[in-house]
Amino acid sequence: MIAAIFRKEYYKIRWPWLILLLFNLGLMGYIAIATRRLFILDHPEVVWYRVLHLGQIHCEAMMYAPLLSGILIACFQFLPEMWGERFRLSLHLPVSPGYVALSHLFVGLTAYTILACLDLALLSAVTARFFSREGVMVTLVTALPWTLAGAAAYLGGALTLLEPNYRLRAVNLMLAAGVAGLYLNNGMPGSYGPSIALLFLPLALMMLAILLPVLRFRYRRVG
Amino acid sequence: MKRLPLFCYTLLAILVTAVYLPMIYDKVFFKKIEKTHLFYSPVSQDFIFKEKLVGPVPEEAQGFAVDHHTGIAYKKADGTYVPRIDFEKHLPFIFYKNMEIWGLLPLELNGRAFDKAAIKADRKVMELKSRNIPDKAPVVKFWPLLESNPGQARLVFPEDRFRITDTAMVFINADTNTQDKALTEIYTRALKDKGFRFPARSVNGKFTVLKPFDEGVFLVDADYRVFHLKRVNGMPQVVDTHIPAALKTRHIKVSENKQKEFYGLLLTQDGKVNLLSYDNYGLIPVPIQGYDPDRMDLKLIFNSLYTTAVYSDNTIIRAVAMDNTFTPVRSYVHTMSRATPTTASKIHDFLFPFALKVGVRETDEFTRVSFVPGNWISLGGMALCAVVFFGISVLGRGRRPDAGRLALVALTGIYGLIAVSLVEPDH
Numbered sequence: 001m002i003a004a005i006f007r008k009e010y011y012k013i014r015w016p017w018l019i020l021l022l023f024n025l026g027l028m029g030y031i032a033i034a035t036r037r038l039f040i041l042d043h044p045e046v047v048w049y050r051v052l053h054l055g056q057i058h059c060e061a062m063m064y065a066p067l068l069s070g071i072l073i074a075c076f077q078f079l080p081e082m083w084g085e086r087f088r089l090s091l092h093l094p095v096s097p098g099y100v101a102l103s104h105l106f107v108g109l110t111a112y113t114i115l116a117c118l119d120l121a122l123l124s125a126v127t128a129r130f131f132s133r134e135g136v137m138v139t140l141v142t143a144l145p146w147t148l149a150g151a152a153a154y155l156g157g158a159l160t161l162l163e164p165n166y167r168l169r170a171v172n173l174m175l176a177a178g179v180a181g182l183y184l185n186n187g188m189p190g191s192y193g194p195s196i197a198l199l200f201l202p203l204a205l206m207m208l209a210i211l212l213p214v215l216r217f218r219y220r221r222v223g
Numbered sequence: 224m225k226r227l228p229l230f231c232y233t234l235l236a237i238l239v240t241a242v243y244l245p246m247i248y249d250k251v252f253f254k255k256i257e258k259t260h261l262f263y264s265p266v267s268q269d270f271i272f273k274e275k276l277v278g279p280v281p282e283e284a285q286g287f288a289v290d291h292h293t294g295i296a297y298k299k300a301d302g303t304y305v306p307r308i309d310f311e312k313h314l315p316f317i318f319y320k321n322m323e324i325w326g327l328l329p330l331e332l333n334g335r336a337f338d339k340a341a342i343k344a345d346r347k348v349m350e351l352k353s354r355n356i357p358d359k360a361p362v363v364k365f366w367p368l369l370e371s372n373p374g375q376a377r378l379v380f381p382e383d384r385f386r387i388t389d390t391a392m393v394f395i396n397a398d399t400n401t402q403d404k405a406l407t408e409i410y411t412r413a414l415k416d417k418g419f420r421f422p423a424r425s426v427n428g429k430f431t432v433l434k435p436f437d438e439g440v441f442l443v444d445a446d447y448r449v450f451h452l453k454r455v456n457g458m459p460q461v462v463d464t465h466i467p468a469a470l471k472t473r474h475i476k477v478s479e480n481k482q483k484e485f486y487g488l489l490l491t492q493d494g495k496v497n498l499l500s501y502d503n504y505g506l507i508p509v510p511i512q513g514y515d516p517d518r519m520d521l522k523l524i525f526n527s528l529y530t531t532a533v534y535s536d537n538t539i540i541r542a543v544a545m546d547n548t549f550t551p552v553r554s555y556v557h558t559m560s561r562a563t564p565t566t567a568s569k570i571h572d573f574l575f576p577f578a579l580k581v582g583v584r585e586t587d588e589f590t591r592v593s594f595v596p597g598n599w600i601s602l603g604g605m606a607l608c609a610v611v612f613f614g615i616s617v618l619g620r621g622r623r624p625d626a627g628r629l630a631l632v633a634l635t636g637i638y639g640l641i642a643v644s645l646v647e648p649d650h
Contacts, residue, residue, distance in 0.1 A: 044397035045367070045380040052363045052384075132395045133387065134365040140363075168359060171645055178239035185582050190361035191590040195581075197593050205235040211228035212646070 001095050002103050009077065009107035016076040017111050020069055024115050024151025026136060028122040035130055044130075044188050052135055055188045059123055062143060069115050075156025077108045082161055091218040101214040105158060105207060112154045116147040138190040145192045148199060149183035152208060155206040163213035172213070179206060229646060233280050236642035237581060247593075248571055250422035256561035262524065263531040264313040265332050265554065270300035270542055270555040271313050277563040295346070300555055316342050316526035324444035333528055344482075345527040351476045351488050351496070352520045353586040357425065358474075359517070365395075366426055369437040371453045371460075378432040381454070385410070386440070387423040413459035414452070420445045427475035429487075434479045438486060441475045441499075449475070459584065464504035473516075475499060488523070490516055496561035498523075500550075510551050511543055518586055537585060538562035572600040576636035601636065608631040608640045615644075 035058050036049045081087035081104075090104075091097045120143060126137045156176020163169040164216040179202045183192075192199070259274035269583040276284070276294045284296045284304040297310035311318035315330050319342045322328050329338040331523040354360060365384050373379060383394045383403055392414060414421075424447065428440035439453030439460075444542040447468040452459045466472060471492035478487045489506060494516050513531050514521065521534040530549065533542045538561070538647040543554045578595040597604075616624035632639040 025612065042383075043380075044400075045382050045384075048384060048397050049367070049380055049430075052365055083406045130400065132365055132386075135362050138363050140359070168645065174451050175235060175239050178243050179235070182242065182581050185590050187583050187590040188361050188588050189581065190363070191588060192563070194363055194589050195592050202235065202238060205238070209232035209235050212225075212232045215225055215228065 070150035070153030077160040145183040152180040252567040
């Protein structure tokens with residue numbers, strides 16, 4: 001049954017996901033060109049000084065891309081489900097509603113994680129082409145919170161879209177924006193280093209909290 | 224199955240509101256007040272300061288406080304307020320350009336005459352901000368080693384940077400992004416020949432070309448011995464400074480200055496500050512009591528007669544004035560106006576039993592999650608929230624709230640009240 005849900009979700013989001021993949025690849029291409037241009041316009045040692053010492057972020061264009069990816073994947077996945085309350089059909093399968101919801105989230109999170117990991121891998125490759133390993137490390141520590149913001153956006157999107165009550169939907173949207181905002185503070189590059197592990201906690205809470213609107217949707221009450 | 228999501232949702236709501244509600248309140252009701260500027264006046268031989276006043280301006284200061292900017296007061300340590308011009312006249316070594324315009328130069332102090340050139344020759348400032356200590360900031364451990372004899376007026380960045388590994392000083396060329404094996408071998412050998420034991424505990428230098436000359440870097444080795452390394456005509460020049468390893472040097476704030484009297488400030492593991500002298504790397508302890516480098520910023524202001532060490536945390540500023548032999552002559556402690564409780568701060572304490580801050584702090588460059596507890600005023604707010612929740616439950620729903628939810632609201636105040644109210648409609 002769960003495998004069937006995976007298949008359904010795969011067929012539902014594969015084309016929009018491929019478009020997102022192309023968008024992310026295009027963005028990484030742009031970052032590669034922009035980074036190369038930095039080295040054309042100035043001496044490499046001066047670019048190193050600006051990026052590694054003064055805190056210029058050469059991949060700033062990526063900052064909000066994971067956020068957009070997370071929101072769009074949530075919309076691709078759950079807007080059709082909420083259209084005419086189709087999700088109710090899935091929730092009446094002979095499987096616990098919790099498993100059904102978590103299976104949907106697993107597919108969405110996997111789709112998002114592939115994009116985020118691809119972004120980070122390509123960013124590492126671009127950075128390693130021009131900078132030393134210290135540059136790669138600080139770039140990854142800078143970009144990782146942005147990808148966590150994307151995960152928060154996906155989970156927040158699910159939390160909002162699956163909520164049947166409009167008032168609570170607005171509240172959930174604010175909660176989602178609040179959690180995503182935690183990862184987008186403007187500090188020095190690499191400043192999130194000591195807090196990254198702790199900042200996985202809101203994501204874990206969010207994932208389990210999504211079951212609340214799902215149960216409310218299924219049973220129209222909870223408690 | 225239903226309890227866990229309910230618990231997670233409630234906790235999430237509490238966490239998010241504990242981050243954003245106090246932050247929004249602060250943005251609306253608080254202004255960022257900079258720290259007090261405290262000096263030792265060689266004229267009155269006492270302390271004098273300039274600060275932004277929080278709350279109403281005292282009557283005796285009103286004529287003076289609005290002299291330059293509203294709410295800024297110039298006050299002597301004896302409690303008297305002075306106009307801005309008098310304040311500057313008390314500090315002729317700092318405001319020497321105005322002294323010259325006002326025809327007050329040369330001035331005579333302690334039996335000595337000082338003209339503009341004499342004042343300029345002796346004045347300098349050294350600063351050690353808590354947030355700038357390298358282990359309190361996301362510093363990239365990959366540094367340039369400037370050429371100390373550039374053969375021209377301007378310093379330039381070399382085309383390589385170095386890192387210190389467990390066994391070597393490794394140079395990476397920026398043009399090729401590959402290791403420069405020759406330089407790596409030459410510098411590693413030079414350090415090892417002088418007894419340097421890898422890896423380095425810290426690399427200390429002023430990594431900029433915007434300075435009058437370059438003094439290289441100070442490396443603290445694995446045994447806490449301090450080595451001075453310079454690149455002279457491309458080749459390493461290494462000196463064992465013989466600074467006692469027992470001091471456990473934590474950081475050296477290098478500050479190249481044309482006076483060539485001190486390399487900079489040396490901070491030890493136990494929080495003591497020393498001036499690092501050009502005279503055979505001798506250390507001169509700075510006599511500051513109660514200084515905590517992890518919470519406080521330190522500034523040393525030098526002039527022809529005195530050196531003043533000014534150090535402060537978020538609320539209290541302290542200063543020690545020293546003579547030319549660094550013997551304390553006077554000290555002063557002042558609670559800054561920025562620490563004055565206001566109506567807004569009391570309401571903040573009442574409303575918010577605690578706050579979660581995600582971001583950089585005044586003493587740290589890392590983005591951290593910090594728990595900021597409330598105070599006894601917060602207990603009132605927590606009690607009020609519990610009463611409101613109880614009242615809503617009894618009057619609105621005709622039944623008492625369950626003990627768990629009531630306890631949650633009592634412990635988390637407004638955050639808990641909001642969180643349980645969000646899930647209440649379904650009960």
